[in-house]
Amino acid sequence: MQKHFADRLMDAVKKKGNPICVGLDPRLDKIPEFICNEAFKKFPKDPMKAAATAILEFNKGIIDAVADIVPVVKPQIAFYECFGAPGVQAYIETLDYAHEKDLITIADAKRNDIGSTAEAYAEAFLGETSVSGGGNVAGKSGVSGGADVAGEVSGGATMACVRAFDADSITVNGYLGSDGIKPFMKIAKGEGKGLFVLVKTSNPSSGELQDLFVLDKNCKGENAKTLYEIMGYYVDSWGACDLGESGYSFVGAVVGATYPEQAKKLREIMPNTIFLVPGYGAQGGGAADVKPCFNKDGLGAVVNSSRGIIFAYEKNEKFGPEGYAEAAREATIMMKEDLKAVV
Amino acid sequence: MQKHFADRLMDAVKKKGNPICVGLDPRLDKIPEFICNEAFKKFPKDPMKAAATAILEFNKGIIDAVADIVPVVKPQIAFYECFGAPGVQAYIETLDYAHEKDLITIADAKRNDIGSTAEAYAEAFLGETSVSGGGNVAGKSGVSGGADVAGEVSGGATMACVRAFDADSITVNGYLGSDGIKPFMKIAKGEGKGLFVLVKTSNPSSGELQDLFVLDKNCKGENAKTLYEIMGYYVDSWGACDLGESGYSFVGAVVGATYPEQAKKLREIMPNTIFLVPGYGAQGGGAADVKPCFNKDGLGAVVNSSRGIIFAYEKNEKFGPEGYAEAAREATIMMKEDLKAVV
Numbered sequence: 001m002q003k004h005f006a007d008r009l010m011d012a013v014k015k016k017g018n019p020i021c022v023g024l025d026p027r028l029d030k031i032p033e034f035i036c037n038e039a040f041k042k043f044p045k046d047p048m049k050a051a052a053t054a055i056l057e058f059n060k061g062i063i064d065a066v067a068d069i070v071p072v073v074k075p076q077i078a079f080y081e082c083f084g085a086p087g088v089q090a091y092i093e094t095l096d097y098a099h100e101k102d103l104i105t106i107a108d109a110k111r112n113d114i115g116s117t118a119e120a121y122a123e124a125f126l127g128e129t130s131v132s133g134g135g136n137v138a139g140k141s142g143v144s145g146g147a148d149v150a151g152e153v154s155g156g157a158t159m160a161c162v163r164a165f166d167a168d169s170i171t172v173n174g175y176l177g178s179d180g181i182k183p184f185m186k187i188a189k190g191e192g193k194g195l196f197v198l199v200k201t202s203n204p205s206s207g208e209l210q211d212l213f214v215l216d217k218n219c220k221g222e223n224a225k226t227l228y229e230i231m232g233y234y235v236d237s238w239g240a241c242d243l244g245e246s247g248y249s250f251v252g253a254v255v256g257a258t259y260p261e262q263a264k265k266l267r268e269i270m271p272n273t274i275f276l277v278p279g280y281g282a283q284g285g286g287a288a289d290v291k292p293c294f295n296k297d298g299l300g301a302v303v304n305s306s307r308g309i310i311f312a313y314e315k316n317e318k319f320g321p322e323g324y325a326e327a328a329r330e331a332t333i334m335m336k337e338d339l340k341a342v343v
Numbered sequence: 344m345q346k347h348f349a350d351r352l353m354d355a356v357k358k359k360g361n362p363i364c365v366g367l368d369p370r371l372d373k374i375p376e377f378i379c380n381e382a383f384k385k386f387p388k389d390p391m392k393a394a395a396t397a398i399l400e401f402n403k404g405i406i407d408a409v410a411d412i413v414p415v416v417k418p419q420i421a422f423y424e425c426f427g428a429p430g431v432q433a434y435i436e437t438l439d440y441a442h443e444k445d446l447i448t449i450a451d452a453k454r455n456d457i458g459s460t461a462e463a464y465a466e467a468f469l470g471e472t473s474v475s476g477g478g479n480v481a482g483k484s485g486v487s488g489g490a491d492v493a494g495e496v497s498g499g500a501t502m503a504c505v506r507a508f509d510a511d512s513i514t515v516n517g518y519l520g521s522d523g524i525k526p527f528m529k530i531a532k533g534e535g536k537g538l539f540v541l542v543k544t545s546n547p548s549s550g551e552l553q554d555l556f557v558l559d560k561n562c563k564g565e566n567a568k569t570l571y572e573i574m575g576y577y578v579d580s581w582g583a584c585d586l587g588e589s590g591y592s593f594v595g596a597v598v599g600a601t602y603p604e605q606a607k608k609l610r611e612i613m614p615n616t617i618f619l620v621p622g623y624g625a626q627g628g629g630a631a632d633v634k635p636c637f638n639k640d641g642l643g644a645v646v647n648s649s650r651g652i653i654f655a656y657e658k659n660e661k662f663g664p665e666g667y668a669e670a671a672r673e674a675t676i677m678m679k680e681d682l683k684a685v686v
Contacts, residue, residue: 025460029475036475047474047503078460082467083474084507085432092427112453112516114546114621117368117421124425131390131426132372132379160390164427173455175518175541177548198518203457205520209574213558215567224558227570231552278457 002192004244012071023306024075032321052086065325067101074106107167119183127187128161169194202256202279257285264292275301281308345535347587355414366649367418375664395429408668410444417449450510462526470530512537545599545622600628607635618644624651
C-alpha cells in the first residue's frame, strides 16, 4: 500500500516548494489550432475521437511544462465526458500520464450517491472493480475491490480486477450525508488515497444553501452555525479517524478562494483537513484571498488554477498558440511567486 | 424540438397506465453466468470490454422484457464507469437502445459543478457539444451546443456537433445553488428534456444535512423549515418558468420512498414538480410509502425499482438465470399491480 495520502500530498508540496494545483479543464475551443488540426487529420470521420486526441495531446504538453514545478494536477471530468467514451479514455490517459511524471492527481468529478452506488464510484476512481467471467458466483461481489482475487479461476472463467480511473483522490458532494461519503473513505484508506468534500464552493450562488443558518437543538438560534460550517464539522469528524504523520487527514475539503472570511472560520473548524482551493485567478481570487485557507505552518491547502495557467498563451502576445506550454510554465512560475507573498 | 419534457413523461405514464421506472444498475456479479461467459469468450484479454459487453447484453434483455409495460428506465452510471471507456460506451448504447424501444430515459448521474462546468455536463448528457477542427476560432465556443454550426467549415477543418449521452433527463445535486442548476435548465429547455434535483434522498443518513432546520430571517426559529424543504422551494421556483400543458415542470425532484412524511410536505411545496421516487422495493419502501409523492390526480411521480426488478430471477426459483428477463417482466407486472392500490 502507498503511504498515507495526506503525507504524500504534503511531502509533494514541500518538495516542490509551493501548493499549486494545475486544473486540466481542456475546453476544446481554446486548444491551439495546430493540435486540433493534427487530431482531425488523424480521425477525419470521428469527431469524438479527434476531440479526445486533441485534448490528450494538449494535456501532455501542459503536464510536461509544469511537472517539475507543481505537486498536483486536477482534471475536471465534465470537459472529457462531453466527448463520450473516447473523452473518458483521454481522461484516464491524462491521469496515467500525470502519474508517470510523479504528479499527484485529483479527479474533479464531484460524485455522490447512496451507499452501494457510492462504493461503485469509489472503486471506479480510487480502487478496483473485480470482474468475474462466470458471473453470479455465490459469495463474490462484482463490485468488491478485492485485490486478492486477481487471476483466480471461478465458474470456468478467469476473475480479474480492473482499475478504471486510478486517481489519487476525488472530489465528492456530501449532500446525502455520511452514507455517501464512507464508501469513498473505505476505499481511499485502503489504497493510500484521498477525497475532497465540497464544503464552501467558489461560485457566486454557493451561499443560497451553504450560507443558511442552521438551528441549534434548542431551537433558539443562538450560536447558530451555517450549513457550510456544519459540513465542515462533518468533514473534520470523518477525517479524524486516520491522520497521517503530517497531522493531516485523507478526507479533505473544497473551500473556494472567493470566500476568504468563510475560509478563516473553516480553517478553525477543520485544523487537520487539507483544503482544495478553487477560484484563484480567472474566478477572481488572489493570493491574499487564499491565505486564510492555510495553517500557520504554511501548509494544509492546495490552490488550483485552471484557465489562468493552461490558456495563458491567449493573454500573452509573447507566446503564440505554438508556445502554449511555455506560456503555461511562465504563468505557473508567476503564480508560485505570487503565493510566496502569503504562504 | 421535442414536446415539453413533463408532457412527454406524463403522456407516457398515462399511455402505459403506470408510473414505473426500471433502474438499470447492472452489478456484474448478479448478471447471469451465461451472459458473462459469452462476453468473456468474445474478449478474453480485455476484461473491461468483456464486462461492458455483458452489461449491455443484460440490459437489452431487460429492456425488451419491460418496454411494453413501463414508461421510463434509469441507468445508474456508477455501475458503468467502473469499467472505464468501454463501460461508458455501454451506458451510451443502453440509452440509445431504450430510445429505440420508445422508453423515456433518466441518466442517473447526480452531476453538479459551478456554472461553466455544469454547462459542459449539461451538453454531455442532454445537449450537444460543438467540435471544431480548427480550434481557437475567435467567437466560437467549443462548448456551445450550437446546432447550426454542423458541417460548417472553419479554420480549414470541419465543425461538427456531437451528442455524448443523449438522455431525456438527468439527476443533479443542488448543493452549489442555482449557478449549478441553471446551465442544465437552459439546455434541457431548448431540447425538450428535463432534470431531477436531489431534494430528500432515500438513504438512511439523508437527514444528517437535509433534515436540519434552517433559521428564518428574524433568527427566531419560528416557522423554521428544513433544508430539504428549502431545496424544494428552490426546485419549485426554478421549474415555474416553464410548465407544460400537463401542468408539470421540466425541473423535477428526487424524493425517496423511504420518507413518506417528508414526501407529503414536499408534495405541498412543489405542486407542479414531477417526483422521481427511488427506494421502493429493495430499499424498503412499499406502495403506501410512495402514495404521498403523487398528486390527487394520481400523477406527478415516477417510482423507481432497480434490484427488485432486474435481479428478480435470484428470488424466484421458477426462473433460472436463463429466465432473468421473464423474471423481470413478472416482477414489473407485480409492481404495477401493487401500485394500483394507491394511485
